[in-house]
Amino acid sequence: MANPNPPPAPAWESIGALRAAIAERRTTATAVAEACFAAIARDAAAGARSVHAFLALSRERALAQAARVDALAERGDPLPPLAGAPVAVKDVLSTRGVATTCGSKILAGYLPPYDATAVERLEAAGAVILGKTNCDEFAMGSSTENSAYGPTRNPHDLERVPGGSSGGSAAAVAAGQALAALGTDTGGSIRQPAAFCGVVGLLPTYGRVSRYGLAAFASSLDHVGPLTRTPHDAALLLGAIAGYDPLDATSATEPVPDYAAGLGRPVRGLRIGLPREAFAHPGLAPAVRERVQAGVAALGAAGCDLREISLPLNDAAIAVYYVLATAEASSNLAR
Amino acid sequence: MNIEATAQLAQLDLTAEEAAALRRDLEAILDYVGQLNRIDTAGVEPMAQAIVAATPLREDTARAGFTQAEALANAPEAAHGMFAVPKILERG
Incomplete structure (x- = not known):
């Protein structure tokens, strides 16, 4: 069924297109981050009709990172793979100096002293971390209604749930407030909200992505993975966050292939x-x-x-x- | 199943309705365990973990951790460079 009120699309349809635009000085990482914050503020002003994807914004950190990316582009230096990509992070992942609540009042006011490895690697790859997204409390739920900070709504139809528990991440991407997001999945929490919101959600193989800095739910089932607008963006994000991490004893030592390069291969015979x-x-x-x-x-x-x-x-x-x-x-x- | 005794061990004060709901949840979990017990696992090798690899060890060298101030920054109360926590053992 066609949606009569599709959510607004972001100015840049993919991470690759945005990176090229920044490299060619057609836009700046700073302008893109500001546009995302403006979209998030417009949504917040809608009150009970808001999507409510975000619990906290990391404006200062985002603009500092955007300035670093813009300085690279200005000098004509090569840009990292996620240069300037505005990314949202599920609130069960630790972010240094940025409130992390797991959707729970128990952790209200907590400012982590360190970054989750996945967050650190996204930034190292040039991504701009916009803030933290809503989720069911401690990632236990499938609708993002069970957050102590109120529900997230589905951007395609505000009367519906976005799925969960990574509902804030899926909704932020679907609403065009972020180009990509990190989610976590223990029993469907990336895949199901991605399906509900019409975005790409990828559950990586167990051990592929470090869980260091993730508030553990069920360690033999917890995964960190991307939510994006395109499969190519999911491949780029996974490439940035995957790989062995000495801080997670369950992370796999297998080398990380170029996932994006593999996407063009024909599927005939699979x-x-x-x-x-x-x-x-x-x-x-x-x-x-x-x-x-x-x-x-x-x-x-x-x-x-x-x-x-x-x-x-x-x-x-x-x-x-x-x-x-x-x-x-x-x-x-x-x- | 003695919900009241279990709740007391977990330091939970339950209303009658909460106790009834919890009984239903716990019975569902026991039913799941029952379902698993009915599966024939003879000859199936136990899998303790999905990734079978030697545990990599890091070099035994000193490295910086959190400073005391960073470690205590989120403590509601600190005293003498330590976390100060309320008494928890008050029930007889």
Whole structure:
């Protein structure tokens, strides 16, 4: 169904386009950051009709970083891969000197003395950190209604939820208030809000992205990953945050490939398994089934080798999740 | 299941409604455990962690950490360079 009131698009459709524009001096990182802050302020002024994606803004830090990027461009120096990209960060990730609450009143007023590794790496790659996005309290929820600071609304329809728990990150990107965002996913918390808000959400392989500086929920399931407007931007963001981190003993030592370079490869001949049990599940909404099957058909038309497979333990996933997630959460958060 | 005793161990004061809701949640979790117990895992190797690699060790060299002032900056109360916390063991 077409949306009668689509949210405003940002001035720059992708990180690559923005970087080129900054390099060619058609815009500045500072102007882009200011435009984002203006969009966020316009939204805040809408009161009960606001998207309410952000809990805190890191204006000073963002403008200092934007000035560094602009100075590089002015000198004609090569720009880092995320140069000037305005990025929002889910409020469960630690940001030095920027309020971090996990959506909870318990942490109101807390100013972390350090950055999460993913945040530090984004900045090192030239990204401009705009602020912190709303989420279900301690990332426990699927609608971003369970935040102590009030709900986030879906920019496509303010009467609907944006999904969760990374709902603020998904909504900020969908509303054009940030070009990309970091989210976290323990049981769907990047993928589901990305789907609800019509943006790209990527759950990286476990161990691919350091969790240092993430308020732990369930350590054997917690992941940090990107939410973006395009798959190419997701590849760029993942490339910047992925890789071994001595501060996270569970981070993988595998080298980081150039994800963006891999995107142009043809999909012909890729073998794709379609788990019978998932498609037969009574909880699968007909509209969702239709869209997934349209995607499957598109992959088939592109020459993928589609095969029905069986995952006989599929139905045990929810039970495993609720036993592990609750046990690990009570152990992690008791501290 | 003795909700009251469990709540007391967790230092939670529950209303009757909260206790009833908690009983439902805990029973659901026990039911999940029951579902898992019915799965035949004979011959399945236990997986303790997803990433099987030796734990990398860093060089044993001194490096800067937080200063005392940074570490205490968020403390509601500090005394003698330490966190000052309220008494927690008041129940008999």
